Amino acid sequence: MLFNSIDFAIFLPIVFLMYWFVANKNLKVQNVLIVLASYVFYGWWDWRFLSLILFSTLVDYSVGQGLRTSDDKQKRKLLLWVSIVVNLGLLGFFKYYNFFQENFIEAFSFFGKQIQPNSLNIILPVGISFYTFQTLSYTIDVYRKRLEPTKDFIAFAAFVSFFPQLVAGPIERATNLLPQFYKKRHFDYHKAVDGVKQILWGLFKKVVIADNCAEYANEIFNNSADYSGSTLVLGALFFTFQIYGDFSGYSDIAIGTSRLFGFNLMQNFAFPYFSRDIAEFWRRWHISLSTWFRDYLYIPLGGSRGGMAMKVRNTFIIFIVSGFWHGANWTFIIWGALNAIYFLPLLLSNKNRQNIDIVAKDRILPNIKEFISMLITFALTVLAWVFFRADSLSHAWSYLKEIFSASILKFPYFVGIRYGLVVVLLVVLFIVIEWWGRAGKYGIEKIGLNWNRPLRWLFYFAIGMCIILFAGREQEFIYFQF
Amino acid sequence: MKKFLIRFSGFLSLAALAALLCIGLLFSVADGHTDAHYLRFTSPLQQSMILGNSRAAQGIQPSVLKNILHKDFYNYSFTFNISSFGPVYYRSIARKLDPHTKDGIFIIAIDPWSLASQTEDPNDTANFRETKERLYQLENVSSKPNIEYLATHYNDAFYKILFNQSILNKRIFNAMEVQEDGWLDVDLKLDSLAFEAKVPARRDLYLNEHLPISKFSEARLAYLLKTIELLKKHGEVYLVRVPVHPLFMEVEDMLMPNMDSVIDPAIRASDGFLDLSPYNEKFIFIDGNHLYKDSGAEVSRMIGEWIKGVRSH
Numbered sequence: 001m002l003f004n005s006i007d008f009a010i011f012l013p014i015v016f017l018m019y020w021f022v023a024n025k026n027l028k029v030q031n032v033l034i035v036l037a038s039y040v041f042y043g044w045w046d047w048r049f050l051s052l053i054l055f056s057t058l059v060d061y062s063v064g065q066g067l068r069t070s071d072d073k074q075k076r077k078l079l080l081w082v083s084i085v086v087n088l089g090l091l092g093f094f095k096y097y098n099f100f101q102e103n104f105i106e107a108f109s110f111f112g113k114q115i116q117p118n119s120l121n122i123i124l125p126v127g128i129s130f131y132t133f134q135t136l137s138y139t140i141d142v143y144r145k146r147l148e149p150t151k152d153f154i155a156f157a158a159f160v161s162f163f164p165q166l167v168a169g170p171i172e173r174a175t176n177l178l179p180q181f182y183k184k185r186h187f188d189y190h191k192a193v194d195g196v197k198q199i200l201w202g203l204f205k206k207v208v209i210a211d212n213c214a215e216y217a218n219e220i221f222n223n224s225a226d227y228s229g230s231t232l233v234l235g236a237l238f239f240t241f242q243i244y245g246d247f248s249g250y251s252d253i254a255i256g257t258s259r260l261f262g263f264n265l266m267q268n269f270a271f272p273y274f275s276r277d278i279a280e281f282w283r284r285w286h287i288s289l290s291t292w293f294r295d296y297l298y299i300p301l302g303g304s305r306g307g308m309a310m311k312v313r314n315t316f317i318i319f320i321v322s323g324f325w326h327g328a329n330w331t332f333i334i335w336g337a338l339n340a341i342y343f344l345p346l347l348l349s350n351k352n353r354q355n356i357d358i359v360a361k362d363r364i365l366p367n368i369k370e371f372i373s374m375l376i377t378f379a380l381t382v383l384a385w386v387f388f389r390a391d392s393l394s395h396a397w398s399y400l401k402e403i404f405s406a407s408i409l410k411f412p413y414f415v416g417i418r419y420g421l422v423v424v425l426l427v428v429l430f431i432v433i434e435w436w437g438r439a440g441k442y443g444i445e446k447i448g449l450n451w452n453r454p455l456r457w458l459f460y461f462a463i464g465m466c467i468i469l470f471a472g473r474e475q476e477f478i479y480f481q482f
Numbered sequence: 483m484k485k486f487l488i489r490f491s492g493f494l495s496l497a498a499l500a501a502l503l504c505i506g507l508l509f510s511v512a513d514g515h516t517d518a519h520y521l522r523f524t525s526p527l528q529q530s531m532i533l534g535n536s537r538a539a540q541g542i543q544p545s546v547l548k549n550i551l552h553k554d555f556y557n558y559s560f561t562f563n564i565s566s567f568g569p570v571y572y573r574s575i576a577r578k579l580d581p582h583t584k585d586g587i588f589i590i591a592i593d594p595w596s597l598a599s600q601t602e603d604p605n606d607t608a609n610f611r612e613t614k615e616r617l618y619q620l621e622n623v624s625s626k627p628n629i630e631y632l633a634t635h636y637n638d639a640f641y642k643i644l645f646n647q648s649i650l651n652k653r654i655f656n657a658m659e660v661q662e663d664g665w666l667d668v669d670l671k672l673d674s675l676a677f678e679a680k681v682p683a684r685r686d687l688y689l690n691e692h693l694p695i696s697k698f699s700e701a702r703l704a705y706l707l708k709t710i711e712l713l714k715k716h717g718e719v720y721l722v723r724v725p726v727h728p729l730f731m732e733v734e735d736m737l738m739p740n741m742d743s744v745i746d747p748a749i750r751a752s753d754g755f756l757d758l759s760p761y762n763e764k765f766i767f768i769d770g771n772h773l774y775k776d777s778g779a780e781v782s783r784m785i786g787e788w789i790k791g792v793r794s795h
Contacts, residue, residue, distance in 0.1 A: 187483045187486070196490065419645070457493060460497075461496070464497050464501070465497075465500065465501060468501050468504070468640065469505075469640045470639050471639055471640070
């Protein structure tokens, strides 16, 4: 079920009313309702893959129970590996089988050995990369004794399948989300209003910004050979806002929906395009994944405790693995590696934590230095997105070659440019609002809090009207494929 | 909770009211620029129609036929993707046809593509390409504004209805406009060289992408016969093969080398068949597949004169 669909618009109020009016007396009933609603939500896409979620839930719950009763180090390690192998095995099979097979065949043919391909027509289960990482966080934290294993199977099943964030995150930590299922939730007016506002802003990002940008990004990327360097720059910019609007929009809707049910999810995006360097960008982009890799990969690898060589090695590993997590294609791996290269000068000069606070805090505008830093970081990010969006490495390469050719001086033109200009205006408006609200957890969190109600409602009306009038052609959320 | 529900419902009701008002205003200005189909679902039920795919939609001009045959024609042709002969187009034609018609004239444009299917089983009507188009779930094909179409089938941002609207957009940005008689008017400046340059690429698209997966469909032919049978109850039915660029003709001959004999039952069921493909070289095409406006007028004149001749015998 898509957040921006009529189905969800019907589903959400029904579940909401049942949750607060029918199931509100009993915590267990509330959790059962969440599990059922989550399975309906997921099964709406393809009910067959519910078995994967159930399987993953059963395995990790059992592993948790095993870890509770055992102090034997060997046994505990074995149980942890069972969880890792099962979860990553499922992910590897569904997501990476054909990629590895193709690359093995190519590698063998390079040495003159021809192998008959036996590729499988595998459907990638929506959200598998998200929920496998979420359940892994549980077993790893229980193994490390940072979390008490749960005895409550329903609460655990609700944690694994919690519908707002099941298919595209934020990837919650068991330490944050699971305990929330143990406590009775009480309706909180301010939390619910805040949730609705965040849903509204998420929808704006998705249907107004991302879907409209997608139309022109697709046109330009799919026909890149026909366009000048200047148009290709526009194409990359459209994609830059498409992916941000799409993914952070999803996160906003997920977080807002969770708040309606009394849950607090972690912030997943913190205005990343206002970052002053790449390190700051990665502290603000897809925070739940970056911190997951930091806690469960970078630190176990030694983190920054060793010498500089180890720091560099570990940095490259997490960026490349993060790229590979996004998709079984070399383009994602290069995208990850490129970001590691961007990161390197900051790491070597020990300046990777120099920009922690939001830019221009308590000021209206940034100073010149901040502005230039933001512009450079943004430009580097845009260039990296070309690899992320391109169909293949050769496509990305030819795209970048054209950008850095004399044709960048030509006046940009693409099919549908007239409406493209409308989209540019919408993006400018979006940037202004995000800049204005950058001190909050999402763009409009704090905007209008001091206004009188009619004015505040008018502001929300305007956003709602934009969603209705400017909704682009419906596109699936990009991160569903990851 | 109560406070939340009351305030939220209040907000939602006001927002819905404002949205309805705004969308209503937008729908009321939708016209032939809105998209390539909309206007055809806003005209009243019709007594004489031109049917077929995009070649007929662009190539056969009702106003030219009217001058010759003194009848109001309506071009109810769409595209190869959605108006090939089959259950979907048949239903839509039946909905658009004025049931009181007694002496209508119906011109059906036929080419091999409109009788072919890309499904594995070419007679698998449930999976014909047009069944994937929501267009033909349309119950209402004759109301203005057509709210059903705009609300559920219009596949673009609503603000574009205003931007495309004729007053703001009279041929400045968009060369395409569906006229009141259903004809798809593509108003391009005559540039034979530029037109000709597009032909090989378009031909290759058909040759390499459509031809290998297209097969003649008995079911489509059966629906053509059914369509003729329906229309015959309301008047005369004429079949025509609209000219196409010689390079496209080669591809069509590969798909169906013996089209005349294949459609023989349809020819016999109709009041006549005019094959204009021998005149392919005489006309100008904007992309090889579609006639240039002036050539379309000439083709329409030839069809009109031919029907006039048949009727006078």
